[in-house]
Amino acid sequence: MFQRLIEPIPSRSFFLFGARGTGKSTFLKYFFAKKNVLWFDLLDPQIEDELSRRPNSLKEQILSKKKVDWVVIDEVQKVPKLLDLVHHLIETTNIKFALTGSSARKLKYGSANLLAGRAFVNHMYPLTSSELKGEFDLNYCLNWGSLPEVFQLETDKEKQEYLRSYAQTYLKEEIWAEHIIRKLDPFRKFLEISAQSNCEVINFTNIACDVGADTKTVQSYYQILEDTLLGFLLEPYSKSVRKQQRQSPKFYFFDSGINRALNNTLTQKVLPNTYAYGKAFEHWVICEIYRLNQYLKKDFKLSYLLTKDHAEIDLIIERPGSKTLLIEIKSNDNVDDRAIKTLKQFINDIPKSQALVLSRDKKSKSINNIQCYYWQDGISKIFK
Numbered sequence: 001m002f003q004r005l006i007e008p009i010p011s012r013s014f015f016l017f018g019a020r021g022t023g024k025s026t027f028l029k030y031f032f033a034k035k036n037v038l039w040f041d042l043l044d045p046q047i048e049d050e051l052s053r054r055p056n057s058l059k060e061q062i063l064s065k066k067k068v069d070w071v072v073i074d075e076v077q078k079v080p081k082l083l084d085l086v087h088h089l090i091e092t093t094n095i096k097f098a099l100t101g102s103s104a105r106k107l108k109y110g111s112a113n114l115l116a117g118r119a120f121v122n123h124m125y126p127l128t129s130s131e132l133k134g135e136f137d138l139n140y141c142l143n144w145g146s147l148p149e150v151f152q153l154e155t156d157k158e159k160q161e162y163l164r165s166y167a168q169t170y171l172k173e174e175i176w177a178e179h180i181i182r183k184l185d186p187f188r189k190f191l192e193i194s195a196q197s198n199c200e201v202i203n204f205t206n207i208a209c210d211v212g213a214d215t216k217t218v219q220s221y222y223q224i225l226e227d228t229l230l231g232f233l234l235e236p237y238s239k240s241v242r243k244q245q246r247q248s249p250k251f252y253f254f255d256s257g258i259n260r261a262l263n264n265t266l267t268q269k270v271l272p273n274t275y276a277y278g279k280a281f282e283h284w285v286i287c288e289i290y291r292l293n294q295y296l297k298k299d300f301k302l303s304y305l306l307t308k309d310h311a312e313i314d315l316i317i318e319r320p321g322s323k324t325l326l327i328e329i330k331s332n333d334n335v336d337d338r339a340i341k342t343l344k345q346f347i348n349d350i351p352k353s354q355a356l357v358l359s360r361d362k363k364s365k366s367i368n369n370i371q372c373y374y375w376q377d378g379i380s381k382i383f384k
Helices: 026-031 045-051 054-065 084-092 105-109 129-133 138-144 148-152 156-176 184-196 204-211 215-227 258-263 275-295 337-346 377-383
Strands: 013-017 037-040 069-076 096-101 118-122 231-234 250-253 301-306 312-318 326-328 354-360 365-367 370-374
Touching: 013 026, 026 069, 026 096, 037 045, 037 054, 045 054, 045 354, 054 084, 069 084, 084 096, 138 258, 138 275, 148 156, 156 184, 156 258, 184 204, 184 215, 184 250, 184 258, 184 326, 184 365, 204 215, 215 231, 215 250, 231 301, 250 258, 250 275, 258 275, 275 301, 275 312, 275 326, 275 377, 312 337, 326 337, 326 377, 337 354, 337 365, 354 377
Parallel strands: 013 096, 013 118, 037 069, 069 096, 326 354, 354 370
Antiparallel strands: 231 250, 301 312, 312 326, 365 370
């Protein structure tokens, strides 16, 4: 059991959203180890069928117990109408609820009762480097990702099979079984193409041509990835600068191992000093910052900047009450003047900003007043 950073407030009911395999159920078993808990796992077909046909049986089973502190409903999006009963029980009893979900789509578009603030919202992600502690190995995570299960597997073949199976399970259980799309083949092709363009600015038109669908369909596919918690969009920086900016978002899959599974590259090692390594390293660092921002509830706004003449800032972090951070991410282990070239172009265009370089260079240094840090040290300073 890894010590997770997430800290739900124990005095209130809460949602816990996260993709399958991120460790939601394991965390809750640890979190509620000393509580009287009644557990409903909607991945169990019999339980799902019963509660779908007779939602009131949830209330009957809860109230029939002499002492219940908490009720856990795992994968609540499978029977969204249960949330009306949960709302009622929160209002009329002292029972608290922990509600997990691996997809927000049914709840988001199905007019589900999201309890009007009576349950706080938390998210769980693959493991961060600080959660892994002594087990963290950067090259391992770039190759296999950081879903908890991959650290229980011994051979490369086991890891490959797990990640491939995960990708297939996603298609089968989250997409096809839930009737989210009408045709599976174009979406299957889209998954591979979107994985190939991970970390890049989305060209909806080109991807639509490759998939054999229209642009609106491709946009809806990306929305599905977000709703099923398989990734997130990084929007372009919203404030204008003197140079013309690109306006399409980037997309980042939630885990590097899953991205490689969808991209069919699991048998190819991600090796230092290659283009693939640089891309994977950028992916890891941005996911790490994204996860910490959510866990620590910092409310930082993350974006990127790319001009039409291809000058790019990998990550911009707008921090309430603090300087905006302009971040260049470099995978090399010896940073020099070349790393700050783009940052120098923009530091005067964005008011109250500070430039940083995050890399694998373990020696902190200042180049033309721009601070360069080993990536973990830099992230620690960002979040203090």
